[in-house]
Amino acid sequence: MTAYFEEFISKYKKILETELATAIDKLEAPLTLKDAMAYSLKAGGKRIRPLLLFAAIDAFGEKPETGLQTAIALEMVHTYSLIHDDLPSMDDDDLRRGKPTNHKVFGEAMAILAGDGLLTYSFQLIANDPYLDSDKKIRLLHLLSKSAGPEGMVGGQVADIQAENRNLKIADLEYIHNHKTGRLLTFSVMAGAIIGGATELELTLLEKFSGHLGLAFQISDDILDVEGDEGIIGKPIGSDNGKLKCTYPSLLSLEGAKTHLSSHIEEAKHCLAQTNLKTDLLENLTELVAGRDR
């Protein structure tokens, strides 16, 4: 990591986390609901999605702060999806990033409502953004809802549930990941491009970039699940495998998965190189995604 990149990450993670807390604080809502929403927002992680958004805005020479409300909204949508995915009727996970999952702390009803609240509030934050004009906000809200809804993340989660204990082909697995995690990662990049004022060509190249990035992200996650250290990633190693879920290593072998990962990283970088944008932060994030310390 270059010093510039490290500084970017640490600066914007801090800004994001402060603003996430402020956004919850100022809600006029029952305290327990705010606590439950804040609990999972604070649980951390690398904040890859907001950082991608900030980096994409930076690529256009605009101030990343322009995307702050969208970044908060994006992290809230991601967090809602984790809370609902962890529920007993879904993945039934007790731990997330080494901490008890939301429903383990607040109970199932409050966890469902905290997720519902985060999802709904995210749209309110973008609609209320004082720094963007209505046309840009509508483009962001349309893309976010499409990326997170039945045609995106929710559809991917349904496909994932239906795939459990079934043998999948690589195309089925890519469908699931493209929807379950890919669409929101793509939104992260595209939202930055919309805020930055991208041309049609730039939008096309960045969409392609984010597609490769999303798959690299998932393959790397699957590899981590096989190789990782429980203490670092905060969930039992091989937990996906224990449930007979198909993964890239189980379909392609560990070495095959690593080759697949490298090829998506190269394709992603190739897309960036075709733009005339200042893409160093996006390139660094791509390498971070392929790494093992997230």
Add this chain to the structure above:
Amino acid sequence: MTAYFEEFISKYKKILETELATAIDKLEAPLTLKDAMAYSLKAGGKRIRPLLLFAAIDAFGEKPETGLQTAIALEMVHTYSLIHDDLPSMDDDDLRRGKPTNHKVFGEAMAILAGDGLLTYSFQLIANDPYLDSDKKIRLLHLLSKSAGPEGMVGGQVADIQAENRNLKIADLEYIHNHKTGRLLTFSVMAGAIIGGATELELTLLEKFSGHLGLAFQISDDILDVEGDEGIIGKPIGSDNGKLKCTYPSLLSLEGAKTHLSSHIEEAKHCLAQTNLKTDLLENLTELVAGRDR
């Protein structure tokens, strides 16, 4: 009911129901998810919220069809809230409008995701509405998310859960209803006013109107729960009471609740009379809400 009002109801319910089905049909999403979303949307009801929206647009002399996408979105948000409220960890209801609840048919995971999908899709539909300009769409999206989120419906549901088995004062009960059901009813009227091009004064009067209407709606529902016929409303009589929930009849006596209802209906009509709008449909809907056949 006048013939004009009856025709209005039957015409716009039909348009709404056709468009709800079309909106689900055209989704590129897993079939089971679409089935689960459509199941609860088709389960019927009086469609009070979309009808209020259409009636409010009509009050400004505009074509109700201008609000069709918003009406669909609104009914989806309402339906998502019913699906999540019925879940085993919430109200644990097996029947809704005389039919098995969503999780009884599709399982708990799919019911949660069908709700998530309906909520998210509703924002997509408004953002994508080809008949409204971006400024109006942003106003609608902001008001909808605020009305449905932590400061509105989700907050009200949390307060409702926390109130179970506790003795409430009338002010606590009104807080719950103002948020849990009131805010979305207010949105129905205000969205029509925004689409119809209301002045600030008209917005203020219609907001006040919808506040009284919302409370009338809830009091009438509580009275129905004591007096109603199980076959008509499709859930066991006195089911709220069986769970030791406070209701208007339990706090004010049945007669007291009826007086309270009448006073809110009168206040609501008084607000309408202060506008110079064509409010006959809104008046008729107010009377329908106070009635017992919904």
